[in-house]
Amino acid sequence: MELLEGKMHGKSSPESVSTKLQKVADLAKQAPEMVFTTLAHHIDLVFLKEAFHLTRKDAASGVDQQTAAEYEEQLDRNLTSLLDRFKSGTYKAPPVKRAYIPKTNGAARPIGIPTIEDKVLQRAVTMVLGAVYEQDFLSCSYGFRPGRGSVHGGGVNSEVVQAGGEPPARTEWARWPSGQLAVR
Structure with missing residues (x-):
């Protein structure tokens, strides 16, 4: 398998995203008592691309004002940078943009709008955790x-x-140790 994967950081294994998720789901189903201490190694460049494609492109932009279309212009470069920061533990979610939606009673409901990059990473992590x-x-x-x-x-x-x-x-939620998202 090492010959197929190579040693380049961020490269995907020959497995598809759905195959990886199915393997995680199967393991979780076969061993319900097992505590997963690391799942981050399942997220690679192909996985982030899938997460990007599953993320709404017409949603409002976050504090950086970057649209999904702008992010997509250099998708490989942006996702590689995101993956490197995620895997090294240096990724820090940017502040969330606050917006208000008017309610029928005249009040306003506050919502938070993350950046497109944060939405993509949230989607990827959600995909892995969802499988578990x-x-x-x-x-x-x-x-x-x-x-x-x-x-x-x-x-x-x-x-x-x-x-x-x-x-x-x-x-x-005892299957996931509090505060532990280990990265391989």
């Missing part, structure tokens, strides 16, 4: 899951409770 934690959810759990939402699950949970059962408990 998705295995812990019951089939009747719906909130904040890919392809599912609380709108879809309301009836299912009501049926469980009406049948005398307990609603699904929240997933315990």
Whole structure:
């Protein structure tokens, strides 16, 4: 395998992103008691490209005012720089831009808008963590899951409770040691 991967920093293995995520998911499913102490090594340049392509391009820009289109003009260079900073531990998320959305009652709802680069890294980390934690959810759990939402699950949970059962408990986050995102 070393011959295929080479020794260049940031290069991807021959595996596709979905294959990597499936391997992580399979491991999490096979060993639910296992504590993952490092997952950052799964994120490489190909992984960041996939995360970029999955990130909304029409969203507002963050404090740096850089649009997704501008970031994409030098995508390989930008993602290589991001990967190097992430892997070396020198990446620091920039401040989040504060904006306010008017509500119907006249008040304003504050929102935070990260930079495009931070959105990409957040997406990549979410993809890896999602592969781990998705295995812990019951089939009747719906909130904040890919392809599912609380709108879809309301009836299912009501049926469980009406049948005398307990609603699904929240997933315990003990599988990830607090503050440990080790980088290989």
